[in-house]
Amino acid sequence: MKLPAGWTRSTLGDLCRTKPNNGIFRKNAEYESNGEGMPVVWVKELFRGNQIDVEGSRRVKATAQEVNKYGLKYGDVLFCRSSLNVDGIAFNNVYLGDDDKALFECHLIRVSPDLARVFPPYLNLLLRSPSLRAIAISNANTATMTTIDQAALCRIEVDLPPLPEQRRIAAILDQADAIRRKRQKAIELTEKFLKSAFLEMFGDPVTNPKGWKTVNLDSIADIQSGVTKGRRFNGKETVHVPYMRVANVQDGRIVLDEVKEIEVLPSDVEKYLLQKGDVLLTEGGDFDKLGRGAVWHAEIANCIHQNHIFRVRPRDGVISPEYASALIGSGYGKRYFLRAAKQTTGIATINKGQLVEFPVLLPPYKKQLEYEELVETYRALVSRSEHTAKVEHNLFNSLVQRAFRGELSPVEVP
Known part of the structure; x- marks a missing residue:
C-alpha cells in the first residue's frame, strides 16, 4: 500500500531507543504486603484501558541496579510475552508515568520507542489495531503455551x-x-x-436475616447431568444437534458466540433436551467454573447439554429459575460448592450427589x-x-x- 505524503514505514526494532528486554523475575513470597517497594506491572494490567495504571499493583523492593534495568520510562510499550490464550499474545499497553517509578515483570517485553519520532499513545493504538495484532499473533510460537520473542516483535512494520x-x-x-x-x-x-x-429483596443468604426456610435442591427441582462426548454407536441411527459446553455457560449469562454440534442417539435428544427456564451449572474444573451458571432462555432450538454441565429444572410454582440461578451463583452458593467439592491442585469439581443437597433458601x-x-x-x-x-x-x-x-x-x- 502506498503511504500518504509525509508518512514513513519502519520496523518496530528500528524505532527503539534501547534494546527490548524482558522484565524482572520475583517469587510470590518476595512481593510486599505492606505497600512498600516499587509497583510491578503484570500481564493483567495491560488489558485495563489505553495506558498502564500502577495503582493497586503488587510491589517489591528493588536494588538500584534492578531499577536501572527494569525501571519503566515514559513512553515504554509493554507486550505480553506468553499466554495460554493465543488472542492474548503480544497484547500491548503504554506506560505514561514518571521515569523509574515502576518495574515490569518477566512475562512482559518492553519496547522503548524513540520519542523524537514516535508519540507513544499513537504507537500503542496502532499496535492494537486488528491488522497488526494479526501479524503479531502469526509471529508467535505455539506449543503448550503461546509465546513471542523480542526478535519477532522487532520485525513488525509500522507506518508513522x-x-x-x-x-x-x-x-x-x-x-x-x-x-x-x-x-x-x-x-x-x-x-x-x-x-x-437481590440482597435488598432476600437478604444476605449467608446469614439469612429474613429467616427463609431451607430445603434441599432436589426437593424443588429436577437435576440431570448431560450427554457424554466421544461415544461409539455401533451402526445405530444418530442425529447431530447443537449442545451447550462449559465455555457457553458463564457466570450469569449464556454465551452463544460459538455453538458446536454433537452426534447423539435420537433418545439422547429426548433425554437431554433443554427447556426454557432450565438453570445450567458447570461441574467445575478451575475454581472459577465451580457451580458457575445461568438461566437457559431457549435461544437455540433442539439444544442439549454435555456431561460437564448440570441441568436444574425448577418446579413451577415453587422456585423461580432466576432466583435459583442468582442464589446458586451468590457468595452463599460459592461457599457451599467450595466446601462440598472434591479438590486437587488447582482443580475443584462437584457431582450430582453434592448438587442435590444444595440448601436452598425458599422465600415466597x-x-x-x-x-x-x-x-x-x-x-x-x-x-x-x-x-x-x-x-x-x-x-x-x-x-x-x-x-x-x-x-x-x-x-x-x-
Missing part, C-alpha cells in the same frame, strides 16, 4: 505520520474509545445493581417472581446496550483502519 498527525490521530481514537468504555461501564453497573437488588414464590420481573427488565436493557456496544465496536474498528491509512480529514471527529 509526522508527530503532529500522530498526536491528532491518537486524540481522535482515544475520544472514540472512551465512548465504548463508558458503554461497557454502564453494563457493568447494571449487573452490580441486580446483585444489590410471589417475591421470587418480583425479582424475576426485575431480571427480565435488566436483560432487555443489557441486550439493547450490548447491541449498541457491538455497533460502536464496529464503527471504532472502521475508524481505526481509516486513521492508520491516513484517511481522517483534518476536521474528523468520532
Whole structure:
C-alpha cells in the first residue's frame, strides 16, 4: 500500500531507543504486603484501558541496579510475552508515568520507542489495531503455551505520520474509545445493581436475616447431568444437534458466540433436551467454573447439554429459575460448592450427589417472581446496550483502519 505524503514505514526494532528486554523475575513470597517497594506491572494490567495504571499493583523492593534495568520510562510499550490464550499474545499497553517509578515483570517485553519520532499513545493504538495484532499473533510460537520473542516483535512494520498527525490521530481514537468504555461501564453497573437488588429483596443468604426456610435442591427441582462426548454407536441411527459446553455457560449469562454440534442417539435428544427456564451449572474444573451458571432462555432450538454441565429444572410454582440461578451463583452458593467439592491442585469439581443437597433458601414464590420481573427488565436493557456496544465496536474498528491509512480529514471527529 502506498503511504500518504509525509508518512514513513519502519520496523518496530528500528524505532527503539534501547534494546527490548524482558522484565524482572520475583517469587510470590518476595512481593510486599505492606505497600512498600516499587509497583510491578503484570500481564493483567495491560488489558485495563489505553495506558498502564500502577495503582493497586503488587510491589517489591528493588536494588538500584534492578531499577536501572527494569525501571519503566515514559513512553515504554509493554507486550505480553506468553499466554495460554493465543488472542492474548503480544497484547500491548503504554506506560505514561514518571521515569523509574515502576518495574515490569518477566512475562512482559518492553519496547522503548524513540520519542523524537514516535508519540507513544499513537504507537500503542496502532499496535492494537486488528491488522497488526494479526501479524503479531502469526509471529508467535505455539506449543503448550503461546509465546513471542523480542526478535519477532522487532520485525513488525509500522507506518508513522509526522508527530503532529500522530498526536491528532491518537486524540481522535482515544475520544472514540472512551465512548465504548463508558458503554461497557454502564453494563457493568447494571449487573452490580441486580446483585444489590437481590440482597435488598432476600437478604444476605449467608446469614439469612429474613429467616427463609431451607430445603434441599432436589426437593424443588429436577437435576440431570448431560450427554457424554466421544461415544461409539455401533451402526445405530444418530442425529447431530447443537449442545451447550462449559465455555457457553458463564457466570450469569449464556454465551452463544460459538455453538458446536454433537452426534447423539435420537433418545439422547429426548433425554437431554433443554427447556426454557432450565438453570445450567458447570461441574467445575478451575475454581472459577465451580457451580458457575445461568438461566437457559431457549435461544437455540433442539439444544442439549454435555456431561460437564448440570441441568436444574425448577418446579413451577415453587422456585423461580432466576432466583435459583442468582442464589446458586451468590457468595452463599460459592461457599457451599467450595466446601462440598472434591479438590486437587488447582482443580475443584462437584457431582450430582453434592448438587442435590444444595440448601436452598425458599422465600415466597410471589417475591421470587418480583425479582424475576426485575431480571427480565435488566436483560432487555443489557441486550439493547450490548447491541449498541457491538455497533460502536464496529464503527471504532472502521475508524481505526481509516486513521492508520491516513484517511481522517483534518476536521474528523468520532
